[in-house]
Every structure is written in structure tokens, then in C-alpha cells.
Amino acid sequence: MPQSRDRPPALEPIRRVSQIRQYSPEPVPDEVVDQLLELARWTGSAKNGQPWRFIVVRDKDRLKKIAALRPPIGWLATAPLGIAIVLEGAEPMFGAYDEGRLTERLLTGATMLGYGGGTAWFGGPAQDAEAKRILGIPEAMTARQIVMIGRPISNKDPRASGPMRGRKPISELVSYDRWGMSKQK
Known part of the structure; x- marks a missing residue:
């Protein structure tokens, strides 16, 4: 795909990150898992608290039990690997902030290493x-979520009522200086 000034090549790997829900059964090598965990370890956190722990889940029976928790996440049983994010404390104050950063870091790292991921x-x-x-x-x-990693076989949503495709135009999403104000030229 040709690059333009609006799409710097350095940002393309980030643009390729998407929620993957269909995986090849091919195992994720230990070296890739270690690289992803190292990447996650270096994720920033509120007050640098690093309040996380990870559980690497490869056991298919365990993944099937997690997938059975509710119908919309049944797809995760097809992934060869899950990384559960565990946070310190029963009600971690900055948990959603730290958890979101970790998730995006794992998904981006997986994509850059030739894998895909879904949360x-x-x-x-x-x-x-x-x-x-x-x-x-x-x-x-x-513990509220698990990040699945594997080789994507499709980036289509296998659920009956998948979300819309594509992205809204930037003009619908951004205001300048005040709500509803468009960019001044």
C-alpha cells in the first residue's frame, strides 16, 4: 500500500491491530510468549505501581471453561494461548487504566510479531x-479479562451480529477547543 504524508510507515503496524476471534491451532512459541510478557512488563502504569501479574493459559480445557462463562466470548476457546491479566487488590483504583494499557500493548506486540490477538x-x-x-x-x-494470542485465520467476527466495519471519519470524532467546533484552517 503506498504511503502518504497522512500515513507515516512507522504507524502502520499500529493501524493493523484488530480484534481477532478466529485462530489457527498452531501453538505460539515460548520465545514469542516471552517477548510479549517482556513487552507487557515494560508497560507504564499509574504511579509506576506495576500492579499486574499474568497467567499464561495454554490448557484447552481451561480455555473452554473460560469461554463458557458467557456466549459472546465462546470464540476464545479456538485460540492456542491466553494471557489473563491479574491486578493487585480486590478493587484496584487505577485498574482500568493500567489494564487498558497492558491490553493494547499485548495486542500491538502480537501484531508486530506476526500474530493476532483479541481481548x-x-x-x-x-x-x-x-x-x-x-x-x-x-x-x-x-481478574476481569484475558488476552488471546495466535495466528489469525480470519479477521472477520464469527458472531452472528458482529460490529460495523471500518472507522468513522475523524470529523465526527474530534472537536477543537470546544465541543462541536471544527478545525480552523
Whole structure:
């Protein structure tokens, strides 16, 4: 694809990141997992607290149990690898901030290494508690999601009512200096 001034080549890997829900059964090599975990380890966090731990999940039975927590995440059982994000504390104050940064870092790293990824929320307090039981996570910790990694076989959403494709135009998303104000030329 030709590059223009509006699309610098350095940003293309980030533009390629998408939510993958269909994977090849090919295992993710340990070296790739280690690279992703190292990348995640260096993610910034609120007050540099680094409040996270990771559980690398390859066991298919365990992944199937997590996939069964709620219908919209059934697709995750097809991935060869999951990385559950576990945060310190039962109600981590900055958890959503840190968790979001970690997730995006893992998805971007997977894409840049030739893999794909998708994230799945367990679903709510009852499902979170069940996921913690399945993964053996202590009660004092928080776990709300798992990031799936693998070789994509499709970037299409296998669910019956998948989301819209493409992106809204920037003019619909951005205001300048005040809500509803367009860019001054």
C-alpha cells in the first residue's frame, strides 16, 4: 500500500491491530510468549505501581471453561494461548487504566510479531469470580479479562451480529477547543 504524508510507515503496524476471534491451532512459541510478557512488563502504569501479574493459559480445557462463562466470548476457546491479566487488590483504583494499557500493548506486540490477538472480558462479578476459581487466582486479586494470542485465520467476527466495519471519519470524532467546533484552517 503506498504511503502518504497522512500515513507515516512507522504507524502502520499500529493501524493493523484488530480484534481477532478466529485462530489457527498452531501453538505460539515460548520465545514469542516471552517477548510479549517482556513487552507487557515494560508497560507504564499509574504511579509506576506495576500492579499486574499474568497467567499464561495454554490448557484447552481451561480455555473452554473460560469461554463458557458467557456466549459472546465462546470464540476464545479456538485460540492456542491466553494471557489473563491479574491486578493487585480486590478493587484496584487505577485498574482500568493500567489494564487498558497492558491490553493494547499485548495486542500491538502480537501484531508486530506476526500474530493476532483479541481481548475478552469475563463478564461481571459472578463470571469474574468463576474465572478466578478456574485460574486459581487468590480472592484478594482482581481478574476481569484475558488476552488471546495466535495466528489469525480470519479477521472477520464469527458472531452472528458482529460490529460495523471500518472507522468513522475523524470529523465526527474530534472537536477543537470546544465541543462541536471544527478545525480552523
